[in-house]
Amino acid sequence: xxxxxxxxxxxxxxxxxxxxxxxxxxxxxxxxxxxxxxxxxxxxxxxxxxxxxxxxxxxxxxxxxxxxxxxxxxxxxxxxxxxxxxxxxxxxxxxxxxxxxxxxxxxxxxxxxxxxxxxxxxxxxxxxxxxxxxxxxxxxxxxxxxxxxxxxxxxxxxxx
Amino acid sequence: xxxxxxxxxxxxxxxxxxxxxxxxxxxxxxxxxxxxxxxxxxxxxxxxxxxxxxxxxxxxxxxxxxxxxxxxxxxxxxxxxxxxxxxxxxxxxxxxxxxxxxxxxxxxxxxxxxxxxxxxxxxxxxxx
Numbered sequence: 001x002x003x004x005x006x007x008x009x010x011x012x013x014x015x016x017x018x019x020x021x022x023x024x025x026x027x028x029x030x031x032x033x034x035x036x037x038x039x040x041x042x043x044x045x046x047x048x049x050x051x052x053x054x055x056x057x058x059x060x061x062x063x064x065x066x067x068x069x070x071x072x073x074x075x076x077x078x079x080x081x082x083x084x085x086x087x088x089x090x091x092x093x094x095x096x097x098x099x100x101x102x103x104x105x106x107x108x109x110x111x112x113x114x115x116x117x118x119x120x121x122x123x124x125x126x127x128x129x130x131x132x133x134x135x136x137x138x139x140x141x142x143x144x145x146x147x148x149x150x151x152x153x154x155x156x157x158x159x160x
Numbered sequence: 161x162x163x164x165x166x167x168x169x170x171x172x173x174x175x176x177x178x179x180x181x182x183x184x185x186x187x188x189x190x191x192x193x194x195x196x197x198x199x200x201x202x203x204x205x206x207x208x209x210x211x212x213x214x215x216x217x218x219x220x221x222x223x224x225x226x227x228x229x230x231x232x233x234x235x236x237x238x239x240x241x242x243x244x245x246x247x248x249x250x251x252x253x254x255x256x257x258x259x260x261x262x263x264x265x266x267x268x269x270x271x272x273x274x275x276x277x278x279x280x281x282x283x284x285x286x287x288x
Contacts, residue, residue: 071202074178074206095209095213096213098205098208101202101206103205121202121206
């Protein structure tokens with residue numbers, strides 16, 4: 001299983017907002033463990049979906065040169081669960097950005113209705129305040145995550 | 161009408177409650193950000209972002225929470241700030257109260273300079 005918690009990036013307004021969708025399917029393994037009698041997509045993975053959407057939004061600002069990592073879940077509130085067949089939409093706005101970090105606020109919708117709010121902070125790893133050094137290679141915006149989600153969008157192939 | 165220090169404190173309190181997930185009564189002027197309120201490094205940036213929005217001010221990097229002090233050997237020796245280091249920090253943090261810290265400028269105690277009141281003093285100079 002790949003660590004993809006969004007299915008498609010559908011909007012990217014550079015430096016402002018990004019929107020992605022996630023379709024919840026009964027074919028996904030994690031639903032059978034969470035839980036057998038009541039399969040639902042856990043809020044923790046909705047937070048990850050918002051983080052992946054926000055990570056792309058933040059990363060785009062530096063043309064995907066910075067290593068962007070989730071650093072803080074400032075707020076995560078949910079009022080409903082997501083069940084097989086539901087479509088989740090993650091709408092993320094960029095509130096602030098500095099050389100070291102960025103802050104985003106996000107809304108989670110289920111089939112169009114708001115069911116959650118997720119506010120996050122991202123760190124630019126190479127500029128982190130602790131001075132920790134990371135490998136030169138950008139291991140965040142690389143590989144299949146970037147190829148499957150970001151590149152098709154940038155080529156205009158993911159609007160269908 | 162200019163904001164009073166009380167107005168500033170109330171908004172700083174709201175900012176910290178939101179940024180750090182606290183209860184209102186935990187945020188007192190003398191509370192230290194890391195020791196009492198549990199702030200970590202990423203929280204300092206969160207606080208800076210929120211203060212900028214709340215008060216509509218710009219906070220240049222390192223102005224509210226100075227950086228590049230501890231990694232300078234001229235400023236730190238044997239785990240304490242040197243006279244030069246202390247002077248430098250005081251110059252860069254006119255908004256902090258050094259009366260306790262300067263008696264024993266142990267770098268492990270530097271976090272005690274970052275109190276709620278330190279932020280209030282800083283913001284007051286910005287909105288005045």
